[in-house]
Amino acid sequence: MRKIGLVAGVGAVLVWCLLPVVWIISLSFKSQAAVSGGTDPGFLPLDSFTGFANYADVLADDQFRRAIINSIGISLIATLLSVMIATLAAYAIARLEFKGKKLVLTTALAIAMFPVVSLVSPLFDLWRTIGLYDTWPGLILPYMSFTLPLAIWTLSAFFREIPWEMEQAAQVDGATSWQAFRKVIVPLAAPGVFTAAILTFFFAWNDFVFGITLTSTENARPIPAALSFFVGPDPFQRPAGLLAAAAVVATIPIVLIVLVFQRKIVAGLTSGAVKG
Amino acid sequence: MAAITLKNIVKKYGDGFAAVNDVSIDIADGEFVILVGPSGCGKSTLLRMIVGLEDITSGDMMIGDRKVNDLAPRDRNLAMVFQNYALYPHLSVYENIAFPLRLAGAPDQEVDEKVRNASKTLELDEHLERKPGNLSGGQRQRVAMGRAIVREADAFLFDEPLSNLDAKLRGQMRTEIARLQKRLGITTVYVTHDQTEAMTLGDRVAVLKRGYLQQLATPRELYENPGNLFVAGFIGSPPMNFLPAEVDGTTVTLPFGTVQIPEEKAERAQGKGVLMAGIRPEFFEDAQIADKVGSDSTFTADIDFVEWLGNETYAYIPFEAPPEVEAKMRELEADLEGEGLRTQLVVSLDGSSRIKEGDKAEIYVDATKMHLFDPATGENLTVDREHAGEIPDHALVTAG
Numbered sequence: 001m002r003k004i005g006l007v008a009g010v011g012a013v014l015v016w017c018l019l020p021v022v023w024i025i026s027l028s029f030k031s032q033a034a035v036s037g038g039t040d041p042g043f044l045p046l047d048s049f050t051g052f053a054n055y056a057d058v059l060a061d062d063q064f065r066r067a068i069i070n071s072i073g074i075s076l077i078a079t080l081l082s083v084m085i086a087t088l089a090a091y092a093i094a095r096l097e098f099k100g101k102k103l104v105l106t107t108a109l110a111i112a113m114f115p116v117v118s119l120v121s122p123l124f125d126l127w128r129t130i131g132l133y134d135t136w137p138g139l140i141l142p143y144m145s146f147t148l149p150l151a152i153w154t155l156s157a158f159f160r161e162i163p164w165e166m167e168q169a170a171q172v173d174g175a176t177s178w179q180a181f182r183k184v185i186v187p188l189a190a191p192g193v194f195t196a197a198i199l200t201f202f203f204a205w206n207d208f209v210f211g212i213t214l215t216s217t218e219n220a221r222p223i224p225a226a227l228s229f230f231v232g233p234d235p236f237q238r239p240a241g242l243l244a245a246a247a248v249v250a251t252i253p254i255v256l257i258v259l260v261f262q263r264k265i266v267a268g269l270t271s272g273a274v275k276g
Numbered sequence: 277m278a279a280i281t282l283k284n285i286v287k288k289y290g291d292g293f294a295a296v297n298d299v300s301i302d303i304a305d306g307e308f309v310i311l312v313g314p315s316g317c318g319k320s321t322l323l324r325m326i327v328g329l330e331d332i333t334s335g336d337m338m339i340g341d342r343k344v345n346d347l348a349p350r351d352r353n354l355a356m357v358f359q360n361y362a363l364y365p366h367l368s369v370y371e372n373i374a375f376p377l378r379l380a381g382a383p384d385q386e387v388d389e390k391v392r393n394a395s396k397t398l399e400l401d402e403h404l405e406r407k408p409g410n411l412s413g414g415q416r417q418r419v420a421m422g423r424a425i426v427r428e429a430d431a432f433l434f435d436e437p438l439s440n441l442d443a444k445l446r447g448q449m450r451t452e453i454a455r456l457q458k459r460l461g462i463t464t465v466y467v468t469h470d471q472t473e474a475m476t477l478g479d480r481v482a483v484l485k486r487g488y489l490q491q492l493a494t495p496r497e498l499y500e501n502p503g504n505l506f507v508a509g510f511i512g513s514p515p516m517n518f519l520p521a522e523v524d525g526t527t528v529t530l531p532f533g534t535v536q537i538p539e540e541k542a543e544r545a546q547g548k549g550v551l552m553a554g555i556r557p558e559f560f561e562d563a564q565i566a567d568k569v570g571s572d573s574t575f576t577a578d579i580d581f582v583e584w585l586g587n588e589t590y591a592y593i594p595f596e597a598p599p600e601v602e603a604k605m606r607e608l609e610a611d612l613e614g615e616g617l618r619t620q621l622v623v624s625l626d627g628s629s630r631i632k633e634g635d636k637a638e639i640y641v642d643a644t645k646m647h648l649f650d651p652a653t654g655e656n657l658t659v660d661r662e663h664a665g666e667i668p669d670h671a672l673v674t675a676g
Contacts, residue, residue, distance in 0.1 A: 077308050165362035172356045173351040173376040174425065183379075187366040 025265045027244035028054050030116035035240040043223065054245035062245055066218035072253060074136050074222060079145035082200045083193060086151035093152065094159035108149035116146065127214055129276030134216045143204040151196035158192030194261045203256050223250045278340035278430040278461060279305045280326060285335035287321055295321045297487040308457050308464045312471065312479035314613045318487040319467045320435055326465060327356050327433050332622055339430055355424035358431040360440065361416045365407040370404040373422040394426040414445045431463035439475065450476060471511060480665065483507050484509045485611060493665020503667035504652040508554045508647060509612050514590065514622045520601040521553035521648060528553060528643065531595040533575035535643040541658040545648045552601060554647040560623035562631055563638035578619065589629050593621040604651045
């Protein structure tokens with residue numbers, strides 16, 4: 001009885017979460033005419049099935065390819081930099097005594113509380129003046145500043161969990177502070193590093209507001225913004241099938257990244273370090 | 277390999293608390309020295325100052341001919357085994373042991389050779405590919421030792437390495453450490469609060485109390501010639517008995533009666549008023565079975581409680597002490613982290629003794645081995661200086 005309830009509950013949640021995704025996938029296999037004409041209203045694409053034609057069209061589109069490259073590039077660079085800076089900052093916060101430690105932590109939190117929208121217009125003006133408008137760095141910078149606080153908080157919690165002796169042992173074994181950090185502390189904090197990386201990547205990949213405001217051409221426009229400009233070959237008809245295909249394609253990298261990173265998040269990695 | 281010399285080492289924390297006070301210890305090349313004392317005595321701090329994990333406030337720390345006060349731990353070429361082992365959980369046993377060599381940039385072939393050697397010595401061969409998390413306590417302990425012996429360090433430092441093991445394993449590892457040290461002949465400093473480890477492992481033992489060195493001597497010297505009350509009470513289990521005593525000529529008056537002591541000892545204790553006599557439990561014997569009973573060295577006592585252990589019997593005999601002696605004993609108990617519940621005599625009798633609880637028994641005491649302490653300073657008045665190792669002057673003034 002309990003088992004049936006569990007299965008039903010899990011099923012309900014799965015349907016609730018995955019239905020939109022499945023729907024998008026189903027749309028992406030329907031022909032343009034069928035979607036806009038409503039000739040094939042069924043869930044499964046039957047007589048309007050076009051195979052991978054939509055995907056081929058999407059990938060053939062130069063604008064979309066640029067957007068994909070922009071998104072991947074910008075998100076990866078932002079994630080990388082953010083995680084690197086956050087790791088160093090969090091280590092300092094967790095391990096060193098310095099003046100203004102509290103200030104750094106509270107400021108970081110305060111930044112995270114700002115609504116994104118309230119910063120967009122000043123940034124727009126600023127970026128235009130200093131020439132960052134419509135460039136990769138123009139997006140990487142705001143992404144980093146919004147993800148750093150969370151990354152720092154997550155990571156400093158992880159660092160605090162690592163026993164001091166690990167580092168001291170490494171130093172006695174002949175490591176410099178940097179070697180001890182890189183060879184012992186960072187590997188032990190890996191779950192934290194990857195958690196921070198996933199969160200940062202999510203934020204950067206899914207951002208729409210910055211993406212649409214701070215860019216004007218395919219020079220730096222990321223996918224979510226590009227999708228809203230996506231018109232396909234016929235400007236008078238919204239290419240729903242193409243859009244659906246584009247959305248699916250845009251989801252693939254993030255699914256891959258999460259799957260890869262998730263393996264690295266192994267809880268309890270530090271077990272066995274000290275007495276048990 | 278090298279000698280380690282501590283000269284007037286002081287450690288003061290920012291709040292002015294002095295964890296280590298003016299400690300000087302010469303550790304010869306290849307010697308096994310134990311730092312022992314109750315918790316908070318500064319023994320671990322001292323060890324961490326040798327290895328470089330704590331700053332030295334003043335004094336000189338020499339390893340070989342080098343002054344290492346300001347050297348980083350990695351430049352001191354010492355190997356340390358931490359109390360909780362501090363193994364690297366993300367590395368296999370092999371890589372844990374290889375870690376110091378890898379840092380030194382040793383070629384793979386050399387690393388492999390040395391790691392295999394160390395693992396053979398410590399019988400870790402079948403565990404080399406496992407992670408520390410999957411090992412038992414004793415195995416982790418051995419990995420930590422492997423990491424220490426794999427490189428040619430100048431000295432080994434151990435920080436209570438056995439305190440996390442169960443009693444049986446502790447005994448085994450103790451012998452193992454002793455054997456290893458003798459074989460490698462490497463200078464070793466070992467911190468412990470366990471006096472069995474201190475007595476069995478060390479060539480010499482340094483007893484510390486509240487940051488002050490009390491006595492530095494061989495285990496036998498410590499046991500037979502403690503420099504002051506603290507050392508006398510700390511070394512030995514069950515601990516030495518302390519009784520109020522008055523000396524008149526060669527006659528010592530104890531709560532139970534009078535005993536005779538040798539003239540040279542009596543001489544040094546003349547005219548000092550009430551003293552504290554220190555008599556180890558095994559200096560007593562059931563008069564019924566002792567071989568050399570004289571009427572001047574036996575007394576009758578009410579036995580309060582008896583513990584029969586087979587090979588020996590512990591009997592407890594309560595006594596009354598004058599207030600100044602009792603106060604001193606309470607202070608000493610506090611220093612030794614004991615609970616001074618009552619003033620009582622613990623006597624260790626032969627296992628064949630038939631004395632029972634509530635008996636009025638005749639007990640023999642070998643008073644020639646009795647020590648007499650000045651209750652004000654704690655100084656052992658009857659100490660044999662030639663067989664007591666080093667006793668710093670302050671240990672005779674400030675000691676409790």
